[in-house]
Amino acid sequence: MKILGPSFYKQTTLEIAKNLLGTFLVHDSPNGKTVGKIVETEAYLADDPACHASRGETPRNKMMFDPPGHAYIYFIYGMYFCFNVVTAKKGVGEAVLIRALEPVEGIELMHKRRAKKNKGHFSIHELCNGPAKLVIAMGITKDMNGVDLSKGDLKLLRPSVTPDSDPGSPGRSRIQCGMTEIHTTTRIGIVQGAHLPYRFYFKDNPFISKR
DNA sequence: GTCCTGATCCTCT
């Protein structure tokens, strides 16, 4: 496994949203380690009315203007948090929302964290199939807003099959996606910019949030 | 299975 470095973020936000599919989100917490494979993302661009940063910088969205590879975590609907990867160069507010993960490691811990919020029992497919769910399952907190995802306890990794400097190589696509096809649709739960085809997920993957 | 609602509070207007 290899950390996603600066060269990965030289791509456009839409390319990053697609190429984050198949990479691994890792959190080393005091309670244990959890790992999930990213299977669903949404892109939010600077000139996109749905993007929090589209109307300029505010205290809430200022992390979106950080250099790429940082975390933007925001509070929504009075009780949930969503996790984004900042994607554009410093000063440009763009990000990719991580909408669903396929649990890979620390599945018991994910169950425990999700069960704390509500006493129901979840199938493995329901642990991380939504932006707020995966934040809970991974143990991500608002304190991690703005952290650098190439160092520290919360990291983005991918199989070290191809060099970091060649993120779009055919080799990588084969390894990362296997036979899996990437599906593109409009985004979930927004009104502004609802027609834009900025949602990406692995077709037929059982861990995505919505068909 | 689908649809509706309540929970709950920060953020920007």
Place this chain on the structure above:
DNA sequence: GAGGATCAGGACG
């Protein structure tokens, strides 16, 4: 003061 990049549970069929 309104609204929001959500979720779970209940009603209904």
